[in-house]
Amino acid sequence: MSETRYTEQHEWVRVDGDEGTIGITRYATEQLGDVVYVELPAVGKAIAKGAEGAVVESVKAASEVYAPVGGTVTAVNEALGGDPAKVNASPEEDGWFFKIKLTNAAEFAQLMTEAKYLDYVKGL
């Protein structure tokens, strides 16, 4: 059974066992506009919670994507190379960025639940 949690920087992480899948939210893609390029981390790279994990480039600007939880990168979404527009079309499914093996499950518990995140976005 997986659960998804959110950050104030509009990343999401869906954890199943000790593996988390990371991407950016619909709200984030609406703010960014059309995504034209995603720079993904190398598989095997260790990323601390809050460190830069990826870079997403829209027509207008580049934005960093921070790891909501720390761990080691186990997979990246290679499909974004050929079709970065997947991030806009399906930000929380097909448009995922990378997967990470969590080093500390407590970091996940500190993140916002979906209900909390939706409230947070409403206040922006």
Add this chain to the structure above:
Amino acid sequence: MSNTEQNLHRTPLHALHVELGARIVPFAGYEMPVQYPAGIIKEHLHTREKAGMFDVSHMGQAFVHPAGPGADPARALEQLAPSDFMGLKEGMQRYGLLLNDEGGIKDDFMATRLKGEPSLYLVVNASMKDSDFAYIGERLKGQVRLEPRPDRALLALQGPRAGAVLEKLSPGIGALAFMHVTRAQVAGIAAIVGRTGYTGEDGFEISVNGRDAERLARALLCDPDVLPIGLGARDSLRLEAGLCLYGHDIDETTDPAEADLVWAIGKRRKLAKDFPAGDKIMGRVLNGTAKKRVGIRPEGKAPARDGTDIATKQGRIIGRITSGGFGPSLNAPVAMGYVETAYAANGTEIDLMVRGKLLPARVAAMPFVPHRYKRGAA
């Protein structure tokens, strides 16, 4: 002056932008639409394919009137700009560079001589209009009377369908050729219409009284070929067309020689050298400059933004990108910037320093997308 949201200006089309679902951002002291719900890529491609309507009412419009009998606004303006304005024919527009005393570029602008009118009509950049108008007014005191027209709005209609669309609202206007300008009625509204623009496409810029702007915009948007286009696509369109953005690709630290804008110096002016720093600039045109503005095509898909360092294949920094992004029509990143002149030839292999990594690129000819202006038979 603080630039808080409270003291941002709004154009006469602000309510329409909001109604159309625009994302509004601060730009040059105005609340401007950066994109509409279609998004920058669709807006960009639609403009190249059909027609896009842009609100550019933030730009500075002014008339330069003769100060008295015998005074000539064109002759006066030539003291501050290297264009041949005295040779500008009635009903035509010409690109100008406002120069400081050292030959640095204070702004770029368009000047128009309307048929039967003694004054010149100027359109300058939004971010520079206050400074430009103060400079012109002060430097040409006693020769001209500058009349800024903040009451006027400016709409651009750009794209291959622009001529057919505007013809329906202003019969006969389709015959106007590139860089020609006329007063006309558009949808029953008194307008100054120029066949010009900032996208590389055929199209028009239409100046009307601010209170008529929304009626004109709605008339244009009624046409199924026309979509509203935001500043985001305006920037990607002009970059693909190789057109300079003031404050990025040209500024007071660059002159017309290194900016590769020598074509904006009139033939007569090149010989007479009678413009600010004329001797110096013509010397630099003749002998070459240390750096030069060039087009750049990064390999792969990663865009390289304004401020990115440019290096030789051996790793020596030779310049900097001044405009960079993604070109939707090319489906690839595009940029322009300045490099040492030895590296300015098309095809030269260079590296771009993007986030600590070397991104291979080549110097490339501009425009990246061919211009499709409707030039006259002449």
